[in-house]
Amino acid sequence: MNIYETTRLRDEYLLFHYGSPEQIYSWPGGPREALGFPSRIVERFSTG
Numbered sequence: 001m002n003i004y005e006t007t008r009l010r011d012e013y014l015l016f017h018y019g020s021p022e023q024i025y026s027w028p029g030g031p032r033e034a035l036g037f038p039s040r041i042v043e044r045f046s047t048g
Contacts, residue, residue, distance in 0.1 A: 021035050
């Protein structure tokens, strides 16, 4: 089973995970504080 049933779903997934902030939020007023959330969580709770 292909979890990316359409080209659009695949493209949106890749953009969300690997796109630059400008590509992800190309409109004014986007919630930029949401960018990098997974990385910030890992950084905060890492025990290294």
